[in-house]
Amino acid sequence: MVMKQNPRRIGRTDITDLNEDPVVVWQHRNYIKSVVFMALVLPMLVCGLGWGDFLGGFVYGGILRIFFIQQATFCVNSLAHWLGDQPFDDRNSPRDHVITALVTLGEGYHNFHHEFPSDFRNAIEWWQYDPTKWFIWTMKQLGFAYNLKTFPQNEIEKGRLQQLQKKLDQKRTTLDWGIPLENLPVVSWDDYVTEAKVNGKPWIAVAGVIHDVGNFIADHPGGKTLINSAIGKDATAVFNGGVYNHSNAAHNLLSTMRVGVLRGGCEVEIWKRTQQENKDNVSVTDSAGQKIVRAGSQATKVVQPLVSADTA
Numbered sequence: 001m002v003m004k005q006n007p008r009r010i011g012r013t014d015i016t017d018l019n020e021d022p023v024v025v026w027q028h029r030n031y032i033k034s035v036v037f038m039a040l041v042l043p044m045l046v047c048g049l050g051w052g053d054f055l056g057g058f059v060y061g062g063i064l065r066i067f068f069i070q071q072a073t074f075c076v077n078s079l080a081h082w083l084g085d086q087p088f089d090d091r092n093s094p095r096d097h098v099i100t101a102l103v104t105l106g107e108g109y110h111n112f113h114h115e116f117p118s119d120f121r122n123a124i125e126w127w128q129y130d131p132t133k134w135f136i137w138t139m140k141q142l143g144f145a146y147n148l149k150t151f152p153q154n155e156i157e158k159g160r161l162q163q164l165q166k167k168l169d170q171k172r173t174t175l176d177w178g179i180p181l182e183n184l185p186v187v188s189w190d191d192y193v194t195e196a197k198v199n200g201k202p203w204i205a206v207a208g209v210i211h212d213v214g215n216f217i218a219d220h221p222g223g224k225t226l227i228n229s230a231i232g233k234d235a236t237a238v239f240n241g242g243v244y245n246h247s248n249a250a251h252n253l254l255s256t257m258r259v260g261v262l263r264g265g266c267e268v269e270i271w272k273r274t275q276q277e278n279k280d281n282v283s284v285t286d287s288a289g290q291k292i293v294r295a296g297s298q299a300t301k302v303v304q305p306l307v308s309a310d311t312a
């Protein structure tokens with residue numbers, strides 16, 4: 001900013017759009033004059049003619065204000081790369097933050113600006129502090145024709161969604177979703193029954209998956225008796241509506257108790273099919289390669305057949 005640079009050594013930018021804007025061209029031609037007038041003369045005149053304090057206008061309205069604006073301008077490339085979040089891209093360091101926006105008169109939504117530089121706005125939400133955007137909006141309401149470029153909303157939303165997805169993925173990895181089905185040992189139906197009924201293991205099979213409910217029996221909201229009654233049996237029907245249609249939270253909890261899968265799947269053939277269909281649903285993976293289990297598509301959640309009461 002302070003040295004004259006060799007134009008052959010610095011990067012060049014296409015500024016044909018600026019050259020077509022008469023206001024910008026006028027300002028460029030009269031740069032020094034307009035700077036001195038707006039930064040020093042005008043504040044001096046306001047304070048001097050207003051209440052007789054020419055010197056105060058010069059010092060506070062002029063010199064100190066220039067210093068402040070200069071610091072604020074530098075904040076674009078310091079604060080704006082340090083404070084805030086990255087709602088559109090995490091490739092570089094530019095960040096969006098209202099504090100930076102306030103200090104820099106709206107330049108603080110830097111993540112958006114770097115991602116969509118051809119968009120004249122700094123921020124897209126109406127409530128975000130971006131005086132340029134508000135000014136243009138007001139002028140348009142007053143009937144002035146402004147034809148400034150904006151990036152397609154569809155593309156902006158994609159960036160936002162991808163960033164949100166990344167955050168969700170990161171959060172997901174911090175939670176226990178149970179051992180993945182393919183990592184579980186395969187157990188035959190007879191071995192399962194023997195382990196539960198002869199060797200006393202508190203195992204319950206739901207939709208072909210064996211669960212150790214030992215630590216949960218005392219806490220079961222439906223009581224000890226009901227959960228105990230399913231040990232060593234296929235509880236697919238009772239768990240999925242035969243006795244009680246358990247919530248998504250209950251299915252999630254159940255998945256943390258997995259100890260094995262039954263060879264050949266669950267015993268109730270008609271439900272086995274719907275469970276197979278559900279298994280396709282859970283094969284969606286996140287950016288870290290982990291399976292995503294959406295609410296209602298847990299492996300143990302099966303569609304309720306009409307005859308549920310009889311089945312139970």
Ligand code: HEM
Nearest residue numbers: 204213221222226227230235238243244246247249250254
């Ligand atoms: C296999 C492991 C089981 C787990 C992890 C489990 C978990 C839960 C949870 C978290 C609830 C609270 C409501 C909800 O979230 O849906 C609940 C309620 C209930 N459960 Fe279970 N459950 C299991 C087995 C069973 C079995 C085998 C039966 C019946 C034979 C049963 C019958 C009920 C009933 C009737 C309620 C409703 C209680 C009420 O609202 O007063 N549960 N269970």
